[in-house]
Amino acid sequence: MPLVTVVATGTVFVSVYLAAFHAPTPRDLPVAVVGTPQQARQIADDLDRSMADGFQVRRFATEGAARDALKNRSIYAAYVTGTGSSAEMLYAGANGPSVTATAGEAFADVASARGDALGRQDILPAPAGDTRSMSVFYASFGVVLSGFLFGTATYQSAPRLRFPWRMAGLGLFGAVAGTMVALLTGSLGFDALPGPFLGIAGVVALLGTAVGGATMALTRLLGPAIGTPVASVLLLTLGNSTSGGSMPPHYLPTWLNPLSDVLPVGAAVRAVQGISHFESDGLVSGVINLTLWTVVCVGVVYAWETRSPREGRSPSPRRTPSAASG
Template sequence: MSSPATSPIPSRDTEHAAWLALVVTGLIIGIAFIAVYVGLQRDPKPRHLPIAVVGAQLSTALRTGLGESVEITQVADASAGVEATRAGDAIGVLDATSPAAVRFQYAGAAGFSESGAARALVAGAAAHAGLTVQESDIVPLARYDSRGLSAIYVVFGVTLSSFVLAQGLTGAAAKVRLRHRLYAMGGFAVAIGFGAAIVAGPIYGSLAAPFPLLALSLTLLSAASAFATKALGAWLGPAGIGLAVLLLTTVGNATSGATIGYDLLPGWAQAVSAILPPGAAVRAVNEYGYFDGSHAVSSLVVLAAWFVLGLGLVLLKQYRTDRPATAAPAIAEPQLTAQGA
């Protein structure tokens, strides 16, 4: 009578390594989340805020008084400055209406932090020169997005749900075929992209981007997030999932430019924001919603690149995994035949 097979008992070191890795990963993610979000909120300072200014004298005075806080573009007249503001090339346009007054026409849709910083800088410079300031918001936020935060909430929701799906499918790799996992992530990207666009657009009226372009941006965001998470998990295991949390839901959303304007972020955060999916998605949604999509294509390219790269890495990993398995029968078959003979 044969004895029943018994499963090997894991050593105490193996058990300790398993839970210690989870604890350390959780601590790293939690501390990084707090450090990045709270750190960026501490003392944001404007860096090269783009402002259009009419006239050489006013341009020189503003550039001298504000230094690197602003990036002055001299324009021929107020109309040219308004056009630049509506295209998203400037936060506002400043021109003199009389010897004792200036007018600042700004884009509130650039975000409370950026437009607020620009208004404060202009007001300070005008007060120093003894001038009064007349303000007007020529690109206001959508009626149902009074704080300008809808974009970050929608982007965060799409990113998080796509990450959770990819994480779950990575854990179920032994039970679900690769092509079905890929179909699930692709189908989910379309569903969440259109679903989020319907809720935030036509239903709530919180995002002003045209529906097809809003849905496209959010679909690409979901695909970028899910396939990037899947690729990191496939190549790096649990560490890859932790890295996806740090890149997408922590650093990516904190530096997206929605809560702290892009031009108020430190240099490292600006560099990161430009290449991570959440930042690209926030810019695409706002560009299409308020600035005629003048710079949105580059953001869509970033999202598409993350999706394509993630898909490519997943397929490459599967190819490398399957290659030895397909080669093994060709070697083993002659041995079996010989034994049978």
Template sequence: MSTPANRRPGAEPDRGFAGELRDAVTLRSFTLVAGVLILQLAFILSYIGAFHSPTPHRIPVAVVAPGQAAGGVAAQLNALKGAPLKARTAPSEQRARRLILDRTVDAAIIVNAGGTDTLLVASASGPAVSSTTQQIAAGIEQSRHRQVRTVDIRPPAAGDGRGLSSFYLVIGWIVGGYLAAAILGVAGGARPANLRRTLIRLGALALYSIVSGLGGAIIAGPILGALNGHFWELWGIGALVVMAAAATTVAFQILLGMIGIGLAILVFVVLGNPSAGGAYPMTLLPAFWRAIGDWLPTGAGTTAVRNTVYFSGHATAQALGVLAGYAVIGSAVAVAASAAHLRYMRLVPDSPATSSSADSQANQSPKRE
């Protein structure tokens, strides 16, 4: 048989542009790229939606005033347009300080009958909410023809800049957790070949979480001096944060295959970062991000670290419970989903899952001559 003049003997036939396009852009690759596009647009929407117009919403404050005046001032603050503050009375300045430090309120207004009023803030909890409270208080005092001075009773540490080290430390732990789980899924298959391998994968991630938590605590404390004095607590919180992200990612992968990695990014990055109370505390975020922030690992981790370092561990129970829930429930779902998947493979031996698993094992097995 003769060969066309423009084609070498043995070369593949020219299938034309359409044929090459079909081979280059398969339905699977098109679906994955479409998923990336959706994640990208969701990222833009989530970050701009959360940060484009920070507005105070019921920032908790305490009011101290002589006699019965405290109730009237609190009522005036609660009646402000848009409900920027949620005021309550306190019997003394000392009590108001305790309310701030145990995270019951974010600020306190001390009304002085004979002179300048005082606004107590704790900017270590987030400088944005402190500055917003100052602006609101200054506006109120100006309308009353009074002056107000601000006293920061718990500023960030010297090495912590604007008090954002807690947030960035947790982001690093979260990224490490879901990336480690994703890499194990890519290298060994999103759905492990047997239940033992699922347990081994979770055990390896638990060990990684301990090492990762240790590394983050060393960097934030002894090396950079950003979050000093709570090394052991940070190590424990870090290990819990990393395991929460890793175990949840493993569960997503076993349930959804490689799509689970995209879901992990959606939960931890697209939704978790802007709602965590880092750049802007939750009281300044729109309703959606304000509602989910405390229930995602990024927000829970940020609260746990910040309140441990600056507020003696007050108001950390819920945050630690959320992190433990993701770690424990994620691991349990991963094991249960893996067992269910293996049962399905045994019941339906000709299923696509069975074939793909067999192909994966064949590709990983050494060839024998």
């Protein structure tokens, strides 16, 4: 049984990551055209010919509106038509090199077809401490792994621990994880994420409690033999692969894409990216998602532990009158 479980878990891990990243191409990646309605339709058709179903094109009347949309991550790039045969690509390097390369190649094809000389302007570059915009992925992966290990170890090392103390440990773990990530990624560490210390620490703390709580709940409901591998597949494999930390969820296969909004890892990654670069995009929805995961999973653990006897604990014998008098 352990051999089958380990092999199955490893197979799922390899299969999911290969499906997600072996040849990533965007699907309905939001971009914009600044120009007339006719220009927008023409450029949208050109983009579709360059990469079928790759882009979702919006039109803005002014360059300022496109810049605002880039800053709050409503779009990932903008094609700004100019006078004569000039055009400009606006993009946010903080989205990572994959997005920049995808939009750059497609926009270059459009410019070539239109006879435009295409310039480029990065209006929101990646910080010097995170040139590939991958730090949030590494940080979230580490917290998810730690949360999973905490959730499994808490029952292995302390099976008789009472519920209030177990939850106190979960809360302490989340607080420590959030503080450490905020320190390491902030100005006192690698200076990779320019978001506010308390904001990053708070979101990461919620991620830690959500993952730890989910692992606890699955372990209690299904038992260690089944609950541990299920938690591993759900949180480590599916959660990290769909988080959007390495590239936006628009690059995921259609069957994986919805998990980015549902699982706690994707919600946390989007929130941290938002408070670091994109005017807090995803912060509110992320906090709601992580809070719900934590509350529901803690509730499941509470309900299960209050209805079932603790492992290894036998009921205390009642004292009989004769025993008491004797």
